[in-house]
Amino acid sequence: MSESATVTPPAAPPRTARTRALALGVLASGMLMIVLDGSIVTVAMPAIQDDLGFSPAGLSWVVNAYLIAFGSLLLLAGRLGDLLGRRRMFLAGTGVFTAASLLAGAATSPAVLIAARFLQGVGSAMAAAVSLGILVTLFTEPGERARAIAVFSFTGAAGASIGQVVGGLLTDALSWHWIFFINLPIGLAALALAVRVLPGDKGTSTFTAPARGLAARADVVGALLITAGLMLGIYTVVKVEQYGWVSAHTLGLGAVAGALTGAFIARQATARTPLMPLRIFRSRGVVGANVVQMLMVAALFSFQIVLALHLQRVLGYGAAETGLAMLPAALVIGAVSLGVSARLIGRFGERNVLLTGLLLLVTLLVLLTRIPVDAHYATDVLPLMFLSAGFGLALPALTSLGMSDAGEEDAGLASGLFNTTQQIGMAVGVAVLSTLAASRSERLLADGAGRAEALTGGYHLAFGVGAGLLVTAFVVAYVVLRRRTR
16 A cells, blocks of 8 residues: 555544534543643642652652653654544543552552652553544534633643642642542543543554554654653753752753754654654644743743742642632633633634733733732732733633644644643743742842742742743744734
8 A cells, every 4th residue: 555545534523512512521621630630739749748758859759750751752642642543542541540540549658659650641641642633623613623722721721720729628628649539530430431422533553554564653763762852851851950950960861862852853854654744843833832832831830830839838828728829810711711712713813812811921920020028818919810811812822823734644743742842841940940949049048038038039030030931932922923814
């Protein structure tokens, strides 16, 4: 069979609007579990450390093990979804994530919990990498697709804030074990419904000559290069706070990660069946959206995490109080992304809505650079929560742009790429902003400032750098992303 005859025929979408709505609910629920799992752990970390006896350095691996597995496997999982079938990959990933959640909740030692978190990251990568690919093949009419992407984006935009609320309440009311056990009913329900409503697709490997097989189609060498490069790169970034940016550890491992990634790109330019066809980067929309997303996610670490740290370490909030204090942001993001973003995108276009959202987010972080040490929630924090509406505008528009030019055969790859840049942005944001904030606080303490003043000064710097990243994202979006005729 010739190469031109190996294209997969498009999978027929479910026939009824009700079935498509149920399918969207399954995809959104899966994404909600993944996003919740990334943030729900943060407020339970002290309880986990006390119960299992983690060392301060070892505790970071509760987050790092998940982040490394998730971020490094997204690209591979997305392409395998195109080859084996995106529905099959989603079901397998959700099953792995749910089983790993049971193991994490039952963990009685640091080693078991870290292993379970790594498996959760594997399952999350398998499910998340293909979710957008399934969505864009389900909803082909522009208005319908915009509304579906708005719902899907809400789970990502507001899920982190919801996770902090749920994590705080569960940890205080029951125990930290329940932040993982809560995934079990959601995961099992999503699996049961997904089997019925997600469209079946056989994957392109089914249509290839048997002699070539999946191994040839999947580009095993390319898969090993990019997975090793991403895993090593993300590991290097998350350890920057411990070793520093110019240490031999950081520079050496960073150089190896860069060499592996460069070798992967070189192979993709010459391989007969590349894992990541470089044609996907011919689209200004895809490239621009992924760069903007990386910058935006890195910057918004300072809002979702640094602001939570300020509430706890400076203002003395508990875990549940911190979660509830962040809840208005989730409500605002939800109201905007579900209520108005699709209509605004339909009227003004993705680019204009994205630029407006970025401006609101820049304003939010600039104002946070002025938050006082003795801040009052009602007057100094709560009003700023309304500016988080920018996330509800920016993320749906960005998601639509990131998937704008993905064909049927590359939908899983484009979805995996979009999620990969999100995770890289998160890792870079954690490393850069937390390191800068800690260094600034240490200098202020050395100069005689009080603990609260020193912490606040460090957080102010993180907010300011985050605002600068968002300004850069605005410039990239304005220059690179073209206006699209509606």
